[in-house]
Amino acid sequence: MSLFAAASPTSTWYLVLAAVLFGIGTVGVLVRRNPLVMFMCIELMLNAVNLSFVALAKRLGDIGGQTTVFFVMVVAAAEVVVGLGIIVSIMRKRPGATADDITALKG
């Protein structure tokens, strides 16, 4: 149990937590049917990756990891805007649609 022997958390702890968070997000995307909740699960996965980037930036003493997280956040914001726009335009045509109802790309 050398993982728990250290008194202060090492970067391995953060990486393991990020892996668990990513796995939870994966299960959410696979299980949930509401497209909005699926989007939230994608945000969970993005946050897990951000957390591992920051942990490794701290560990390796390289600021580039934090810069990457900055760009990931910007791209995530753009992705949410476009995705929610698509969801709004879908829901306007057929209210209460789940991910099963929109398997075909044509409107």
Add this chain to the structure above:
Amino acid sequence: MELVVFVLAAAMVLVGALGVILRSNPVHAALSLVLTLFGVAVMFVAQEAHFLAAVQVIVYAGAIVVLFLFVIMLLGVDRSEDIRIEPFKVQRPLAVIVGLGVISLVVASIVAARDAIGSGGAIDTPAATGDGDSNIRQIAESVFGDYVVAFEVTSILLVVAVVGTVMLTRRVKSGKDNS
């Protein structure tokens, strides 16, 4: 002390994440997402990424989740969906197996790479990351120095996203208004 912070933040992150995928009401899921995002922000502070922690709270918890809540309320999907209905019988066990497989594979690779990333002891304070406001200075030098081209491309991305969203959600007026 660091251990207490880590345990509390990890509890926030995991409880929030489980809330996102288990709560049947989308509004509750969005509020659980806020809990997770705050936990991740606490972890950013614990790892001396102060600027990213502030951006995390402002952009994620302040903007993205509010956008989610706006869309949920706007579309009127804030009813609880019955998540006990399972259209495909094998889907949930398979999803849990896939999730556990992803977690165990990544954890195995992390443990295998512990020597490479050198996490034998406690986190020492690397001189390059620094502390306090020098973190912001270093990110600024990195973003506006080495990655300035990516930064400019990001602005193009944001403009494209905004224009594309306006085009996507625009109601096409039929008839006489469309002159």
